[in-house]
Amino acid sequence: MDWNRVEGNWKQMKGKVKEQWGKLTDDDLDVIAGKRDQLEGKIQERYGYEKDRAKKDIDDWYGRQPW
Template sequence: MNDDRMEGNWKQFKGKVKEQWGRLTDDDLDVIAGQRDQLAGKIQERHGVARDEAERQIKDFETRNPDTRWR
C-alpha cells in the first residue's frame, strides 16, 4: 500500500482509535501515524496497561475494524 493511501486510511480510523482509547491525545495520534507498535506504546503509557494487554486491545480493535491498515 502506498504512503498516501496509508495516510488517508489512518486519518479515517483516527476517530475510531480515539473512541477506543480516549486518553490518547491528537498529538499522540499524530506521532503514532498508523504505526501499530507506536500505538501499543502509547496505550501502555496513557492507559497504564502492560504490553500484552495493549496488544490484545489492538487485536480486538482490528477484529472490529477489519479495514484497518498498519505500517
C-alpha cells in the same frame, strides 16, 4: 492481520482509535501515524497497561472493524 489497512487510512482511522482509547491526544495520534508499535506504546503509557494487554486490545479492536 494486515495492519497496512490502518496505516494507509490513518486519517480516517484516527477517529475510531480515539473512540476506543479516549485518553490518547490528537498529538499522540499524530506521532503514532498509523504505526502499530507506536500505538501499543502510547496505550501502555496512557492506560498503564502491560504490553500483552495493549496488543490484545488492539487485536480485538482491529477484528471489530468493518473492513
